[in-house]
Amino acid sequence: MTHSTSPKRGVLDVWLVSLMFLLLGAGIVLYGRRDWLPPLASRHGAGIDDMLRYLLFTTGSLLFVAFTALSWLVWAGGRRHVVTQRVAAARTEVVVSLLLGMLMAAVAEGGVLAIGMPVWKEYFEAAAPPDAVQIDVTAQQFFWNVRYPGADGVFGRVRNELVDEASNPVGLDSADARGADDIYLVNQFIVPVDRPVHIRLHSKDMIHSFFLPHLRVKQDVIPGMTPEITFVPTKEGTYELACAELCGLGHYRMQGIFKVVAQRDYERALREEASK
């Protein structure tokens, strides 16, 4: 019989480590199954939530199984005096590894292809419908310049050379008549419920990121690029807009207020703003 003398083997250690892994597996599931996401308020967001719930469920289950197995292996191995399974047959090693590898690939790639990609495609590839609410946003340290096109439905031209932080923060060109009725707000958005919202994003200085946690919208705004996003708010309410890309020392307080209201209230609010 083969025999080893050192180092010492403690019974208590085996108990503790085995129990710890068992409890961790259960703890992961119990902690993770609570509803952590901010309440949903957009149409495509339902798909993102499905994606997240699928992953939470699959990884939670697999971790529970894996931790239980680890706990058992430590428990059994810690009490065993002789090795009982020295080397598995090469075939067994390959089969076990590949089977589990493939299972994981199916979970991971399956999630991406079956649940993730349709949402991703719909979100990025759907052209903004003609009745979409148009908003033009210029981010800067540390606030959001918000512009609506006004009654004519067309945004006025802007030029960087005309920017004056006090009087003309987005550099609106007064020579362009189309800009005369543009509505300008700071950190305030108001949109109607159940209608597509089309937002064109710019940044003046740093990279910012337009993050609406409840609407499952996040889009970086890199200076020099003008990403456009379209989404449909589905629940009335007042939501918070956060900046999700480090943009300087005021990053943590670059907050916007995003109001989703009934169509009637939306029209009235814009009329009031226009008359100011």
Next chain:
Amino acid sequence: MSHSDSFIRKYIFSTDHKIIGIQYILTGLAMALVGGTLAGLIRLQLGWPGLQWPLLGKLMPVGMPSGVMTPEFYMALVTMHGTIMVFFFMSFVLVSGFGNYVVPLQIGARDMAFPLLNMLSYWIGLLGAIVILLSFFVQGGAAAAGWTAYPPLSAVASAMPGSALGQTLWLLAMALFIASFTMSGLNIVATVLSLRAPGMSMMRMPLTVWSYFISAIMGLLAFPPLTAAAIMLLFDRHFDTSFFLPSGLIVAGKLLPNHGGSPLLWQHLFWFLGHPEVYVLILPALGIALDMLPVFSRKPVFGYRLSVYCLMIVAVLSMIVWGHHMFVSGMSPFSGEYFSISTMLITVPMTIIGVNMLGSLWGARITLATPMLFALGIIALFGVGGFGGLFLGNATADMQLHDTYFVVGHFHLMIGGVTLLGTFAGIYYWFPKMFGRQMSEALGKAHFWLTFLPFFTVFFMQHFVGLQGAPRRYYAFTTYEYLNRTHGQNVVISLVAFLLMAGQLVFALNFIWSLVAGRASERNPWHATTLEWETSSPPPHGNFVEIPTVHRWAYEYSVAGEALDYTPQTVPARQVAVTA
């Protein structure tokens, strides 16, 4: 092999890979002390935002005037914590430190292939560490644009206080680090390829050596683009070029003269390095775990060949998935699809490595010595961290999770935790080799409990702070109503984090006490099979009195019919049967 070397030649400007390895390890541990202190300050702010700490205010009158932390100081803390931990702690201790110390010994070489280059690599690395530390004391303070240093924030000096001289020094330190790391990686590759002892074929190398070999190759391939990018960024900062600065930037009311650059380019170059870099760090930790498990299970590693192939596949895949850090950056959504699918492929080799770790415990006779406890901890963190990767590598899920605390939790488990536990496993395991003394097992076990559980708790909870939509790099979560409920969680995380830090005092005590007064170690205290245990502890300059000849693989445990349950690699086949 002169024995009359002066103290300075022998211990300071040494070309001996063992001394250099220990120099790296000690320097890295000292840097970890700095990085850990920064983490403590970060947790202080996040747990109790805006609270006044008069004593700290006296110690740091600029960063915490009247004891309240400023946002710019917080950003510098976050940036420097990440930079120091990734490049000057983990890369130093785990990759360069153990890589230097262990690889030549385990392949039966007398030293690294290029000893002088090796010494140069350490001293340049140390210079980088000094520059990064000094950057705290310049006008405007240390760099504050995050460890990713995205321009324009990192390119325009007026963007924030840390973007002044601090950012320049950050880039210089980075360039020094990369130069040092490249030399060290080159050395490991050359050593493994050309200095293996007779009989040590590639497929007889321990997985530790394989992991260092592969990680060094990855480092060599991935670092050059960042070197180029760092130099380009220095030019943008100081010589009015526009590599990363587009037309029309208006910072603090002033229109900048730059034209035609692209901030997105930096992200591509950074992550082309950045993603392989996390594998450069994590592979050695996995290699160490895969080798530790057999020693304390008294049976061969499960699936040796498959593990080697999987390490290679991971290395290849890691070079083509960098874009999963940029799903919401505004790059083409088609790229997003590609990067999602390619990223998910990594689950196959990584799962197999995980399975092989569990398989190594199957039917085993387990001894829970301290290095083994840390190796088991690696399996746990690797599992949870790896599954977190399924969320972030998935473009659709990432739209919600990108740049939230989910990311912070994930990468801390992986390149923070797996590597940290790998580092500790390595220190406890090779300490007798390095210093001829054993570390205290009782203190080592206490250290394990005070490290693993708090670490797991802190970063597991951060995943869920992220699911609630909390963005990372926020000075405080007080502005937003929807984040109110994260406040209690942040207090818990901070308290547990302080416990984690306190637990490291046990390690420091054990390390220093064992160095001075540890029990003298026998030559092969763990009854292991690999070559480093075939020579005295610590080994002489030149490592082996006579270069050993290798007759078998590194996992010859519990061979049937043998009196001893381990057979060193040097035992000829005619004495004990070769089983693989």
